[in-house]
Amino acid sequence: MPHDLHHHDAFDASFGHARERVGYKALGLAVLLTLGFAAAEFIAALISGSIALMADAGHMVTDSTALFLALVAQWIAKKPPTETSSYGHGRIEALAAFVNSLAMLGLALWISIEAIDRFTSPHPIAGDTVIVVAVLGLIVNILVAWVLSRDQESLNTKAALVHVLGDLLGSLAALASGLVIHFTGWTPIDPILSIFVCLLILKSTWALLRSSYRILMEHVPESVSFQQVASDMRGIAPVEHVHNLHIWETSPGHITLTAHLVVNDLQSWPTGLAALQTMLRERHGIDHATLQPELGSAARDNH
Helix, strand or coil, X not given: CHHHHHCCCCCCCCCCCXXXXXXXXXXXXXXXXXXXXXXXXXXXXXXXXCHXXXXXXXXXXXXXXXXXXXXXXXXXXXXXXXXXXXXXXXXXXXXXXXXXXXXXXXXXXXXXXXXHHHHHCCCCCCHHHHHHHHHHHHHHHHHHHHHHHCCCCCHHHHHHHHHHHHHHHHHHHHHHHHHXXXXXXXCCHHHHHHHHHHXXXXXXXXXXXXXXXXXXXXXXXXXXXXXXXXXXXXXXXCEEEEEEEEEEEEECCEEEEEEEEEECCCCCHHHHHHHHHHHHHHXXXXXXXXXXXXXXXXXXXXX
8 A cells, every 4th residue: 555655657747756867886886996905005004104195095095984974875875765755765866965065074184184284284195105106096986987987877986987087196196296206206296286186076066065054954946946837837728826836855856746727717727737747847857746736816817
């Protein structure tokens, strides 16, 4: 019976409330590779004294954490709706992204403080060690990017690929730091490039934090114009007026709408409903719409 209550006909929506495709293998392998190398890079950073290497290790930790949370979130999101979770568990992805973003902000702040301290209190840095570890980091990131690029079905996997490309830049920054120190002995390059990596972390983190916050707070998705949706709905017969309109994302990429529509004729409502749902899906990407018709005062008087 609960399954029947959550069932969607093709006319209602083209997706359900459970993820159908999950990139377990690609994400799982990416987590193992990035987290394993991040641990090795962190130890190498402590030995070499390079804050740029430490920043790159931190960047890889945050990305491996993001990958792990995405993996867990996708597993939970795959569970079907229940009597207590009628919209399914898809929002766990947004919650995981929000928690991960806060952790990334804390890490970026810590690395920035360490980098600034290095300007006033320089530390000896083993440039050769930095070069070797940075080259290995490049190889690992290229391998992870290749693994993730093979899975084009999952939105989470595609987002993870963007993070890994950021890791590539971090490894390049650490490599540049090692080369400059090895050939010139100019150690300030290390904190300078570590701050550059922090800026990369902040850029990706801010976008992730902002999007996950909007979903958790049930804001209207940025891809949707609230006023335009209302205007387009009023343009379809027999709709005269729209009120009690709500638009939000139940999970990333799944937009839901509810509204009360004042109509002038209930007999033409089935045709109008089909036109409304088609319009919402094709023009605004809103696949899950629940619409309640109400007779206008003129129509009620005639009845």
